[in-house]
Structures are given as C-alpha cells and as structure tokens.
Amino acid sequence: MDIANAQVSLAALRHNLRLLKQAAPNSKTLVVIKANAYGHGMLEVAEALADLADGFAVARTPEALALRQAGIQSYILALEGFFDAGEAQALVQHQVAAVVHSEQQLALLESLSFAQPLDTWLKLDTGMHRLGFLAEQFHALFPGIKHHPNIQQPLKLISHFACADELDHPLTLQQIDLFTSLSSGLGGECSLANSAGVLLWPQSHFDWNRPGISLYGISPQVDNCGADFGLVPAMTLQSNLIAVRQHSKGESVGYGATWQATQDTRLGVVAMGYGDGYPRSAPNGTPVWLNGRMVPIVGRVSMDMLCVDLGPNSQDKVGDRVVLWGPELPVEQVAKAVGTIAYELVTKLTSRVRLTYTK
Numbered sequence: 001m002d003i004a005n006a007q008v009s010l011a012a013l014r015h016n017l018r019l020l021k022q023a024a025p026n027s028k029t030l031v032v033i034k035a036n037a038y039g040h041g042m043l044e045v046a047e048a049l050a051d052l053a054d055g056f057a058v059a060r061t062p063e064a065l066a067l068r069q070a071g072i073q074s075y076i077l078a079l080e081g082f083f084d085a086g087e088a089q090a091l092v093q094h095q096v097a098a099v100v101h102s103e104q105q106l107a108l109l110e111s112l113s114f115a116q117p118l119d120t121w122l123k124l125d126t127g128m129h130r131l132g133f134l135a136e137q138f139h140a141l142f143p144g145i146k147h148h149p150n151i152q153q154p155l156k157l158i159s160h161f162a163c164a165d166e167l168d169h170p171l172t173l174q175q176i177d178l179f180t181s182l183s184s185g186l187g188g189e190c191s192l193a194n195s196a197g198v199l200l201w202p203q204s205h206f207d208w209n210r211p212g213i214s215l216y217g218i219s220p221q222v223d224n225c226g227a228d229f230g231l232v233p234a235m236t237l238q239s240n241l242i243a244v245r246q247h248s249k250g251e252s253v254g255y256g257a258t259w260q261a262t263q264d265t266r267l268g269v270v271a272m273g274y275g276d277g278y279p280r281s282a283p284n285g286t287p288v289w290l291n292g293r294m295v296p297i298v299g300r301v302s303m304d305m306l307c308v309d310l311g312p313n314s315q316d317k318v319g320d321r322v323v324l325w326g327p328e329l330p331v332e333q334v335a336k337a338v339g340t341i342a343y344e345l346v347t348k349l350t351s352r353v354r355l356t357y358t359k
Contacts, residue, residue, distance in 0.1 A: 001242070001271075002240070002354075003239045003271040003272075004271055004272055004276050004353050004354065005237075005238060005239070005353060005354040005355070006039070006040075006235050006238075006349060006355050006356070007356050007357075007358060008040050008044070008234055008235050008355060008356070008358070009233075009234050009235075009358050010048040010359050012234040013045060013048055013215060013216070013234050014052060015231075016214065016215050016231050016232060016234065017029070017049055017052050017211075018052065019230055019231065020195075020209070021052070023198050024198055024205040024209050027193070027205045027207060027208060027209045028055070028208045028209070029053060029209055029210075030053070030055045030056065030057040030208050030209065031045075031046075031049055031055070031057065032056075032057045032079075032194075032210050032212035033045050033046055033057070033058060034057065034058045034060075034063060034079065036347070037216075038212065038215075038216050038343065038346050039235070039346040039347045039348070040216055040234060040346070040355070041355045041357070042058075042063065042066070042067070043066070043072075044357055046067055046070070047070075050072060053074060054074075055076060055208075056072070056074055056076050056077070057076075057077045057079055058079065059078070060078060060080050061087040061096070061098075063078070064076045064077075064078045064096040065090060065094060068094045068096070075097065076096045077097045077098070077099065078091060078096055078097070078098045079099050080131075081098040081099045081101060082108070084108075085108060085111070085112055089112065089114070091118060092115065092117075092118050093115075095119070097120070097121060097156075098118060098119070098121070099120075099123050099158055100120050100122055100151075101122075101132045102131070103137075103141075106141070106148075110148075110150070116152075117148075117150055117151055117152040117153070118150055118151060119152045119156075121156040121158040122138070122156070122157055123158050123159065123160075124138055124157055124158070124178075124182055124183075125159070126159045126175040126179050126182075127171050127174060128159070128160045128161070128162040128175075129162075131160075132159065135178065135182060138182060154189075155186065155188045156190065156191070157179075157186070157188060157189075157191075158191045159175065160192075161175060161193075161194055161196065161204070164193075164196035164200060164204070164220070165196040165220045165221045165222070167200060172204075176192065176201065189206075190206040190208070191206055191207065191209065191210055192206050193206070193209040193210065193211075194211065195211045195212055195215075195220040196220040196221070198211050198214065199214060199220065200220075213343055214226065214229070214231055215234075216233070216235065216346065217231040217232045217234045217235075218231070218233070218331060218346070219231070219332055222332070222341060224332070225330040225332045232327070233325075233327050233331065235325070235326065236323060236326030236327065236328075237278075237323070237324040237326060237331075237349070237353070238321055238324065239270050239271045239272040239321075240271055240318075240320065241268045241269065241270060241290075241317070241320045242269050242270070242305075243268070243269040243318060244266060244267070244268050244310065245267050245268075245269070246264075246266060247261050247265050247266060247267045248261065249261050249262065249263050249264050249265075252299070253267060253299040253307050254298075254300045254302065255300045255302060258299060258300050259284045259298045259299045261298075263312060265309055265310065266310040266312060266316075267308065268290070268307065268314075268320075268322075269305050269307055270288065270305065270307070270308060270322045270324075271304065272304075272305070272322070272324055273304045273305050273306055274303055275352060276304075276349065276352050277345075277348045278301060278306065278324060279301065279338050279345065280300070280302075281301075281340075282301050282337065282338050283297075283337065283338070283339075284296065284299070285297065286334065286337040287329060287333065287334070287337065288308055288322055288324055288329065289322070289323040289326070289329040290308070290316060290322050291316055291320060294329065295309060295310055308322075325345070331346060
C-alpha cells in the first residue's frame with residue numbers, strides 16, 4: 001500500500017497556467033510558488049512551468065536562492081524582500097528582484113555597496129494595510145528613490161488586494177483606482193492582480209499578474225470550486241484503508257468518544273492524521289471519497305489515523321484507496337466542512353506525506 005501521499009498533476013498545473021494567461025493576454029505572469037508551491041513542491045513546480053511562466057514569485061530570500069541553486073534561470077521576485085544586508089547582497093548577486101516595503105529597507109539600501117543596482121519593486125499600501133508605503137509617503141520618498149544608486153530604474157510598483165475575492169466589496173475598486181493614480185506616468189512596470197484579480201477584475205491587469213492559489217486548481221473564492229473557472233485540481237491527497245471493522249449501534253470511536261453509531265455499521269480506518277497535516281479539527285461528517293462515493297469521517301482525527309463510516313452493507317476492504325481531496329472531492333469542499341480555507345489545507349501537509357508527480 002502507498003499510504004499518505006499527494007499526487008501532483010503537472011498537466012493540471014500547465015493547463016491552469018495557460019488558462020490564467022489567456023484571461024490576461026496583455027500581462028506577463030509571475031507564478032507564485034511560495035510556501036513550497038502551496039504544498040505542491042516548489043522546485044518540481046518551477047521546473048514544470050519554467051517554459052510557460054514569465055517568472056516566479058516567492059515570499060523570502062531563501063526560497064529564491066533555492067530556486068537559483070536548483071538551476072532555475074527564470075525571473076524571480078522575493079515578495080517580502082530582504083531582512084538584512086546579507087540577504088540584500090545575495091539577491092543582487094543571484095539576480096533576484098525584491099519588494100521593498102519599508103523605510104528600514106530603504107535605509108539599509110543606502111548603507112550598502114552593490115556591484116549593480118537591485119531590481120526593486122516598491123510596495124504601495126492601497127488598502128491592505130499590512131506592508132507598503134501609503135500614498136503620502138510615496139509622494140515624499142519618490143524623488144529620492146528615483147535617483148537611488150542601489151535601485152534599478154525605472155522603479156517598478158506593486159500592491160496587493162485585500163478583498164478581491166468578494167465581488168461586491170467596494171475596497172477593490174478603490175485600490176485599483178489608487179494604484180492607477182499613483183503609478184500613472186512613472187514609466188516603470190506595475191503589478192496588482194492576484195488570482196482573484198486575474199479571474200474577476202480585468203481592470204486590475206497591469207504589466208505583471210501574480211496568480212497563486214488558482215494555479216493549483218483552487219478557487220480564490222470560498223464559495224466556489226476551481227472547476228467553476230475551468231481550473232483543474234493539481235493535487236490528490238490519498239491514502240488507504242488499513243482496517244475495516246464491524247461496529248455496533250451506540251458504540252463510540254476514537255479519542256474523547258465524540259461520535260456514537262446510530263445503527264450497526266462498518267467502520268474503516270484510514271492511514272491519515274494530523275501528523276500528515278490533515279486537520280484535527282475536521283468534524284464528524286467531513287467527507288472523504290472511497291470507491292466511487294463520499295463517506296463521512298466519524299470520531300476525532302488522531303495523529304496517524306482517521307475513521308470513516310462505511311455503512312452497514314459496504315463491501316470496502318483493507319487496501320482500498322481513499323481520497324482526502326482531489327478531482328473527485330474538491331479541497332474547497334473539505335475546507336468548508338472543516339471551517340477553514342483551502343490555502344491552509346494544502347500548505348500544511350507535513351514532510352511525512354510523499355509528493356509524487358504525473359505528467
């Protein structure tokens with residue numbers, strides 16, 4: 001049995017990237033592969049998409065350097081920029097672009113000597129209020145930045161949506177308008193659209209888009225699935241039944257005895273638990289897919305196992321394949337049952353889950 005593995009379809013990733021590029025044909029695409037490509041394997045995803053992507057975006061410098069060390073020659077952007085002088089020097093040395101989002105980073109750039117200017121994206125805070133320069137700060141700083149010897153010119157500008165997955169939220173249009181106003185006439189490249197921006201807000205398509213979650217076949221909207229946009233789930237998290245047991249009406253199962261059977265039934269034990277990254281918080285009734293049907297999780301998810309109610313007349317047997325999420329069972333549906341978002345589920349898989357790849 002090949003228990004606790006996540007199979008990643010490279011064909012699905014390529015399909016999704018082509019669809020996202022078609023949605024914004026006048027923009028270049030920075031494929032976001034931070035957090036180990038949302039749990040899908042950063043190096044493998046980068047290698048599979050290097051010929052289609054215009055570049056890759058990661059969160060932190062070590063991720064960018066790992067790509068370079070693996071031989072990825074594509075354009076790379078570090079979205080959190082650098083945290084110290086050593087990281088800044090490494091980014092320049094390995095020709096990695098960096099987001100600059102604070103006056104502390106600008107001051108550090110002033111103190112350093114580079115062989116060549118840093119490819120810099122200045123982050124504007126248009127409404128996320130997490131990182132970046134407010135409009136008044138940008139206006140005050142821009143004259144100095146424009147002539148900064150360590151910043152490659154023309155300056156590139158970047159911002160990030162807060163509510164683009166909500167079509168009726170007024171903040172998104174406000175952010176687009178502000179970003180358009182601040183970037184107008186400056187001559188540098190600009191980037192605003194994330195997955196939701198690419199799929200839902202064509203007016204946010206600037207020079208570069210930065211799709212993340214949608215690349216993996218997952219909807220940026222919590223009430224939709226990727227298939228609603230023509231996306232194909234890239235990951236199938238699967239394991240196997242390692243036991244099938246008769247279970248009597250009124251008997252409980254698992255830690256805390258949180259579930260009791262309402263009838264005589266058969267229970268299946270699946271080799272998957274929170275030690276693999278499957279959420280312990282999954283409540284009774286959370287679905288898994290087995291032999292062409294959905295069956296519910298019963299009892300508390302433990303470290304290495306979870307239990308499912310197979311039904312009194314089931315014919316399932318030890319060794320049968322169980323899908324925790326995948327094309328048969330969208331991860332968005334699991335996330336809704338658990339009370340979280342699909343982003344969290346796919347990125348929290350542990351190293352015990354073996355990643356495999358199909359072309």
